Amino acid sequence: MAIKDEVTDKYSLRGRVYHKIRGDILEGRYKNNDELRELTIGEELGVSRTPVREAFRQLELEGLIRIVPNKGAYVTGITAKDVKDIYMIRSKLEGLAARWAVSHITEDQMSEMEENIYLTEFHASKGHLDQIATLDNRFHEILYEACGSKLLEHQLREYHEYVQRVRTKTLSDNKRSLASTGEHKLIMEAIKSGDENNAEKAANRHVENAYKNIVKNGLKEAYPDE
């Protein structure tokens, strides 16, 4: 109730609970193996156990918590190893997305991609970190939308969200953000020129390089080991 009165009805109560807990886990506000009690969470958000339970079931399926029957729900979170795996998987899948985008991208999407890179170059030269981060996210979003596969789009978006925390942290490295923009440009140009093989390879390398940079800037401090 409390929530429902305050804001417009963008989500159901269950939706709010789900996004709240999910955010708290992905942003690292819970520690690994923290126990989540239905009643406690419900009271914090001013809702009953029902929507909390439904949110728990979704988070369980997503692998962000694990539910022990008749016992409780425990935070699983994301480890340093997970981040590594996600980047290696993303490398392959963003490659596929870039390859497929060659034959599926619309004119509007192509224009937005070019504009995105143009703008990013400008803000990178000025050191505008916030804008760079937003544009970087948007570049990948455009790629996902342009690949022509709802399935791949959904999967990539999910992985992208999972590592959001470490990404925003690492983009504040100015040298990396310049290199990153250059790599975006290579992907865009390959797609524009219709070169599927190069588009795929460029996307592969871009994600691999992003991961290398993350390791260099200290992944271990941001995520638990095991």
Added chain:
Amino acid sequence: MAIKDEVTDKYSLRGRVYHKIRGDILEGRYKNNDELRELTIGEELGVSRTPVREAFRQLELEGLIRIVPNKGAYVTGITAKDVKDIYMIRSKLEGLAARWAVSHITEDQMSEMEENIYLTEFHASKGHLDQIATLDNRFHEILYEACGSKLLEHQLREYHEYVQRVRTKTLSDNKRSLASTGEHKLIMEAIKSGDENNAEKAANRHVENAYKNIVKNGLKEAYPDE
């Protein structure tokens, strides 16, 4: 109640409902856009709306149904295009799994993989379709377990389940099952000899070939177009 009394308590009521509906969708027992009513499903399985709703939320997250707020739940199912996308994605991810298996596979897993191929060759020569299908599934399971990544393992298993229906259908082609076993052997040998690049390529090609065979044997009849 009805269910709980009949069988041992392997799953909660919610678990049963989830697996039941999921199976019905994946096996094609629902048509696309079929509406699922909480009360109806609950009555069919002898449970109340609560566990049904929790199952619905999971299926929604998985993308197998879509829930329109205050309206209802509608089957999304899997289309011919989805099958294609899944095979292309699987090609890349099984490649990764094979590559990672090189440095993560245990002795037991290696032995089981060799034995699996030996047995498959035997049953293929005799035309034992059921055994071949079981062993084929198991081969991929071993690969997933051996890759050393819970995340990749989970994702591959999910995709594998999604296309289970079309797989069992297509393996009844005897020529394909022989070729498939040969491809398994190539993957196994590359892993055994420690050749990461070849392991990845062999797995890529194996999944691509499996898809080509599916197309040849009539994918359109098994799945809706859009």
Added chain:
DNA sequence: AGTGATATAATTGTATACAATAATACGATG
């Protein structure tokens, strides 16, 4: 004091009750 049994409390699992929303039926009006 330590150990085990039993009672008590806390927590989850499921069913039901109530509220809100959307679909449908029906009748008034032009």
Added chain:
DNA sequence: CATCGTATTATTGTATACAATTATATCACT
């Protein structure tokens, strides 16, 4: 006869009640 508005019904969303299970505390006994 068509159309709009209203009443009714059906369905989902949420809260609460009860059942089952697990954790905790208490106390007797050695």
